[in-house]
Amino acid sequence: MDELSPVRLFLMRSAFVVLALVIVFFHLLPIDTQPISLFSPELMPPLASIDPAEARLRALLEQSARRNWISPDLLIAFAFAWSLRRPEYVPATLLAGLFLLSDLLLQRPPGLWALLALLACETLKGRSRSLRDSTFGAEWITAAVLLIVILLTNRIMLTILLVTPPDLKLSLLELGMTVMFYPIAVLVTRTVMRVRRAAPGELDVLGGRT
Numbered sequence: 641m642d643e644l645s646p647v648r649l650f651l652m653r654s655a656f657v658v659l660a661l662v663i664v665f666f667h668l669l670p671i672d673t674q675p676i677s678l679f680s681p682e683l684m685p686p687l688a689s690i691d692p693a694e695a696r697l698r699a700l701l702e703q704s705a706r707r708n709w710i711s712p713d714l715l716i717a718f719a720f721a722w723s724l725r726r727p728e729y730v731p732a733t734l735l736a737g738l739f740l741l742s743d744l745l746l747q748r749p750p751g752l753w754a755l756l757a758l759l760a761c762e763t764l765k766g767r768s769r770s771l772r773d774s775t776f777g778a779e780w781i782t783a784a785v786l787l788i789v790i791l792l793t794n795r796i797m798l799t800i801l802l803v804t805p806p807d808l809k810l811s812l813l814e815l816g817m818t819v820m821f822y823p824i825a826v827l828v829t830r831t832v833m834r835v836r837r838a839a840p841g842e843l844d845v846l847g848g849r850t
Contacts (some may be wrong), residue, residue, distance in 0.1 A: 652729040655833065656722060660738045663714045664745055710810060712817035715742055717825040719761050722782050724838045725829065728764040735761055756790040772804055772837050776826070784819045791815055 651656045715738070739754035763786065764771075771779050784793070791811060798805040829835045 642840070649728060652726070652835070653731075657731055657738065659718060659833075660715055660742070664742050665719070667711070667746060668713075673783060710813045710817060713814060714818075714821070714825070715739070716760075716787070717783075717818055717822050718829065719757065720764055720786070720822065721826045721829040723761040723764045723836055724768050724771060724779060725835050727768060729835065730761065731772075732762060734756060749798065749801075751788075752797055753794055756793055759788050760786040762776040762788050768837075776823070779826075780819075780822060783822050787815055787818060 683690045718741075719730060719735060723735075736754060739757045740751060742748075743750045743752075743754050764782070767782065771782065795808075795811070811847050
């Protein structure tokens with residue numbers, strides 16, 4: 641099947657939507673099954689009586705304190721991998737909607753992280769041609785630098801808006817895990833989902849040469 645045929649574009653965009661929804665679903669699952677004392681001072685006041693975003697942050701902090709690890713941001717890792725290989729499969733409107741949905745479901749300040757993640761993906765799309773002929777190491781470093789930039793920008797903007805940013809240790813752990821997971825996201829993208837870079841001279845969705 642032609643990589644840029646309408647049917648192929650629809651199928652691959654639908655596949656990315658399903659992938660994103662599965663990732664968000666697993667992020668929402670309660671993964672900590674360790675017993676917690678009913679009279680633990682950390683649970684005062686009850687989580688149900690405080691702001692939902694604060695409750696989620698406190699729960700993540702308690703889990704990370706016990707386990708000293710946190711899962712990577714799989715959605716942005718796969719979005720980076722797809723944006724570099726087939727920008728036509730992840731248009732800006734699709735990414736914006738999925739990132740905003742992720743913000744809402746994960747109880748982050750809606751819109752800020754979504755905007756930063758979208759700008760990072762669009763930056764990668766603009767550099768996809770130059771990175772196509774580079775080594776994977778250059779791609780990995782570029783992705784890591786962009787992750788660091790949006791993390792710092794997110795914290796700065798939250799501080800300016802007088803919103804308490806996530807715990808720094810938690811954010812750095814998530815950043816490190818995401819950077820380490822990125823090669824796996826690329827491997828899955830290429831081998832399982834068959835999303836590969838466009839060959840030199842291949843037509844893009846607008847009819848131009850890549």
